[in-house]
Amino acid sequence: MSLYPVDLHSHTTASDGTHTPTQLVERAVQRGLRVLGIADHDTVDGLAEAQTAAEQFGLEIVPAIEFSTRIERAKHFVGIHLLGYFINPTHPTLNEIIGKIRQGRIDQKIKQIELLQSFGFAITVEDVFATVTGVPGRPHIAAVLMEKNPEKFQTIQQIFDEYLGANKKAHVGREFVLTVGEAIELVKQIGGVSVLAHPGAYSSEIDPIVAVRNAKAEGVQGVEVFYPYHQKHQASNSTMPFISQIENLADELNLLKSGGTDFHGRPNEEADLGDMGLTNQQFAVFRQGWQEKLVKPEM
Ligand SMILES: [Zn+2]
């Protein structure tokens, strides 16, 4: 059984999770969860199947999405993930934006593959796209590169270190990425509540406290307080555990508090569904806060 009845952060095969929406729902039920938030990266494709699967078990699905956002170093926004909860997944504006993000990713991957070709590697766009059903990611490119060029690479890590990692030889920026402020606005517009994801799990070049304050200034309505950081993500400049620090900050800034495991189903993952999350009482407060902050969605 899980420790918490509510886990608001999980992923399915619609993005980078290993469980199909149905499998994820079944696991949540086995773990004794009452409420499951599904927040795939830049897509809502897993939600309909999950809703259908959850109905027979009386499990509540909170429809959500996790946006990747544009780098704004001065604001300490580097690789920030912005969550939208209780969103309307069929909202036309949302689906238009998701379509643009998707196309931007596809264009980026094509450029990366062309760069790798220019370095003399055996790899084609067709090779890579044949291995994926949705949008290809860098791991797909790396896998094909490894397979087609066995004499050049020993490990996938080596490919990332030399070519595909941030600012490495085959790095290409994405064409269409929302800023934190734009993502917050979009979430409001589609009837949801915006939440800054896992403030303690970003690049060491940002101060998580400053990032939360700046997100508040951009209009964010909540922060993901309860998250399985373990020891490595604790703030080094404070003896207060990082989670309590963020919880106090949320109170000070009048931000809603969310929580979850960010479960992807990977074999080495330490936190299973519900190992971190909200109590029923905390979830009631979160839902209430969303209803109070709700802007009537425009269609
Ligand atoms: Zn995230």
Ligand SMILES: [Zn+2]
């Ligand atoms: Zn996530």
